[in-house]
Amino acid sequence: MTGATTTAPYASEIEDLLGRMTAEEKLGQLQQLSWTGDTGPGEGQTHEVETAARLGLLGSVLNVAGPRHTNYLQRIAVEESRLGIPLLFGLDIIHGYWTTFPIPLAQAASFDPGVSARDAEVSAREARSNGLHWTFAPMMDVTHEPRWGRIAESGGEDPYLNAVFAAAKVRAYQGDDLAAPDRLAACAKHFAAYGGAEGGRDYNTVDVSEARLRNLYLPPFKAAVDAGVATVMAAFNTISGVPAHANPHTLTDILKEEWGFDGFVVSDWTGVHELIAHGFAADGADAGRLSLNAGVDMEMVSTHLADHGPRLLTEGRISEKRLDDAVARILLLKFRLGLFDRPYVDEGAAVTGPTGEARAAARETAARCMVLLKNDGGVLPLDPATGSLAVVGPFADSTDLLGTWIAPGAAGFPAVTVLDAVREAAPTARVTHARGVAAEGHDTGGIPEAVALARDADLTVVVVGEPAAITGEAATRADLALPGAQRDLVAAVAATGRPFVVVLVNGRPLTTDEWLDSAPAVLEAWHPGIEAGHAIADVLFGAVNPGGKLPVTFPRTAGQIPVYYNHENTGRPYRPEHPDEKYVSRYLDLDEGPRFVFGHGLSYTTFDVGAPSLSTDRIEAGALRAGATVEAAVTVHNTGDRTGDEVVQLYVHDVVASQVQPVRRLRGFRRVTLAPGESTTVRFPLGAEDLGFWEGTGEPRFTVEPGDFHIYAGNSALAEEKRTLTVT
Incomplete structure (x- = not known):
């Protein structure tokens, strides 16, 4: 084995298994299939999963959950295959399993790595009890692109902040013993530079210098490796013309050799197959050859290594040494997880929903993540004894506050609404409600009702933002303003002249210039998770004094992007003391600087x-x-x-x-x-x-x-x- 794996534990056990495996069985360990196919492109592979497991030609399954299902598949692999090698079960557990915590971008806004650690600990306990071993998290893609939907999964624009949070989450997921019944193997993703996608369009090209790669994009991954992360996932993008799934410089030279990473690299969903679409591989066999030789150890969903591996070995296009290295890395994790000793999970001990303790953690962390952007005249905090409150907006009574990439918990455990939480926090107040407008679309017919309530209330809480569906993967937005007619609603409430506050629920920085000056107070709540309403009310009414800070710059307009704090100076920088200078780096039609800078956040004290x-x-x-x-x-x-x-x-x-x-x-x-x-x-x-x-x-x-x-x-x-x- 290459790198640090040469002195890994379980060396003799791994060597024994390698000596007894056929080439096909070795290639099978490199194969990961989806149980349901419910996420991403492609069809379900249920029958194929069972057949491959029975033949000992499968290493891992993703998107299967629940102890009954995982035990069923595991028994096939352990009790019916020739060598009885257990399967590794993985799932995208990004910010909670049953208990949904704030999205990762929000967690970074806490500037408290303990927030991410609590998410990881609760998630690991819930997921491992349900038969899972591996989460495809944390994502640590540094990005200067708020248009990119997956900024919601990242820690924002700063490499140091991302690195601290990545290391904290890895340690909390994995603990001191991966075999413990409340721990998961973590996966650092996406390696590398995925956050630099041109135009913020998902899966797009990244052209990056070696200096920018190492100084901006790689530090969080190095921190994760230093924290002992078990696996790394390759990125969808190219890196200076070479797809990340076939890039030996990043996957082998840097990750495995320079850093001594002893875990394994998993492809992203069909990432090996997509080498053909990139125009980098001629066909499936070529894609398999290029990815394995570059450093990919496990192929997710597509089957090119399993299909073409025997012929590639015979022709010398892949080596037995490299194949054995990949298999050894996968077996090592299975040993570390204790799967050879305890392949099954106790079905009677499965956590079946959020506990009171988990909900309390979700509520506390969500409030800790919120950022007070503006508070003119001390409008906030609100007085619980206020006589009347109007709660309006498309997200006032909505449970769509969990955010992107939500695990099974979303189906049975929706978010607490802001409306319900406000009524609970101000029990003597007369609380009225109207949506006013939908989250998307341009129908303004409901605005008069919302305006009437605002005129009749002592104060109005306007809850606006983004539906979770337009954040996350494959959710690039060219316009970062409030969607649909939501801006019209804010303007109409402002026109009443009555006091109001705006609560933003969103998965990325939004542009606010059209309405910000008219809003006395603005609270950035992000997508806060299962306890969203309670956490928002805790901050609005002062039970929690907001202390979060922005982990990413908020632009004035999408045309200003990229705008980020850690930029390099030009030879002709803009100088505020000379605003009329012409031949400097600036926009003619836009005030200089962002709307809100990195690190900004107010408090109810000073x-x-x-x-x-x-x-x-x-x-x-x-x-x-x-x-x-x-x-x-x-x-x-x-x-x-x-x-x-x-x-x-x-x-x-x-x-x-x-x-x-x-x-x-x-x-x-x-x-x-x-x-x-x-x-x-x-x-x-x-x-x-x-x-x-x-x-x-x-x-x-x-x-x-x-x-x-x-x-x-x-x-x-x-x-x-x-x-x-x-x-x-």
């Missing part, structure tokens, strides 16, 4: 984040490379009259470098809770990884160059307080 202090203002580059660090200390003070959370953010700028650097790079964050008048000091170690970068020319090399570094501290990417560190 904070002062002080300037960073450094343990030293000079350090040698050699000392950094040897492991030395500089400590940056930042003091934050609650200057308001409520207990609340602030996220202290630390940014770095390499002022002069041999390769142009971003104007800011997030290199530390800490969410702290402070009582009124309370202060605390947060400390961040800065080492080589924080101050260096990957060179993009010649042989890839990580370097820390001498020079000045500006160290910024604050509560958004606009942080102004700074100190200078000199590296000699």
Whole structure:
């Protein structure tokens, strides 16, 4: 086996099995089939699954769930096949199994990796008890593209933030022992640079330099590998002309050799077959050859390795050594999961729905993810004793608040509605309701009813946003405004002159310029999951003081994309102090800068984040490379009259470098809770990884160059307080 797998545990057991397997059985371990075919393109493969399992020609099954079904298939594989090798059962458990947590983009907005860890722990417990071993999560595709539907599954635009959350979720899914009955094997996806798809169109081309690949897209994957992630999934896109499913540079040179990854690489759904559509493979046999030789170890749904592998081996187009390496990696995970000792799950012990404890975790984390975008005049929090409230909008009484990629829990456990939760939170208030408009479509006939209720209420809560169906995979949007007639509803409520607040439920950044100035307060709630209504009401009425921050920039208009905080300077940057300069990098017809910057988020109290202090203002580059660090200390003070959370953010700028650097790079964050008048000091170690970068020319090399570094501290990417560190 290549890389770190040469010293893996279970080596003797794996070697024994490899010695007894036929070529066809080895190729069978590389095959994953779908039990139902209910997700993605293609037809169900139920009969094919049973036949392959019985013949020992199947390694894994996806989209099967429930202990009765998994045990049924597992008995066929273990008790009827020649060698009795157990199957590996996988499912897309992205943000919950029975208990749906906020979408991953929302989780990143918490700036608290403990939020993702709680999701993973609850999900793993529920899913493993239902016979599953493997989740195709976390997704850690850094992206500058809010048009891309799958931004909902990512941690947003920053590689450091994505890396911290990816590592936390991997550790929580997998724990210390993959064989434990409440843990799942994780899958880092999609490798690599999927978030750079041109135009935000799913599955589209990515043309990326080696420097951009290593400095922007790869850090979260490296963090996941360092955290011990069991598997990695290849991406649908090309990378500089080479499809990710047939890219030996990323899958083998970097992942398996440079990083020493000892798990296995699974293709995405029909990703091997799609090498033909890319124009990279001539036919199925060629696709199988290219993917296996590049580093793919398991083929999802398409069957080119199983179909053509024997002939490819005979012709020497794939090697027995490479085949054995792939099989060994798959067997290793099955041993680590304990499947050879305990292939079946106790059907009587299956978790069959969300527990009270799980719901409480979902509610707490959802509120923790929400971002207060605007709060003019302190409209929020609302007083539960308010005499009358109108709750309007297409999502006011909707259960479509779970978000994209929801597991079986969606069918039986819908989201709590905002309307029901508001009535519960304000039991003495007269609460009225009208949808006003649909989530999509341009019928405005219901707006007069909503307006009448708004005129008659002390305050109106307008709940607008995106249906989950237009977020996630294959859900690219060219227009990021509120869909349909929802903008008309906001404008009509604003025209009443009565107080109102807007709650956004969405899976991506939306453009708000058409109505934002008229809205006194705006709460970004994302798609919050099963306890959506309760969590939203907790924030609206002040039971929870919002402390989330934006993990992605909100543009003014889709025409401004890409717009992100960690951009490089041009030779002619726009300077706010000279707004009339013509020959600078800007739009003529748009105000400079985004609508809301990365890291933005308000609170019901106020904070002062002080300037960073450094343990030293000079350090040698050699000392950094040897492991030395500089400590940056930042003091934050609650200057308001409520207990609340602030996220202290630390940014770095390499002022002069041999390769142009971003104007800011997030290199530390800490969410702290402070009582009124309370202060605390947060400390961040800065080492080589924080101050260096990957060179993009010649042989890839990580370097820390001498020079000045500006160290910024604050509560958004606009942080102004700074100190200078000199590296000699």
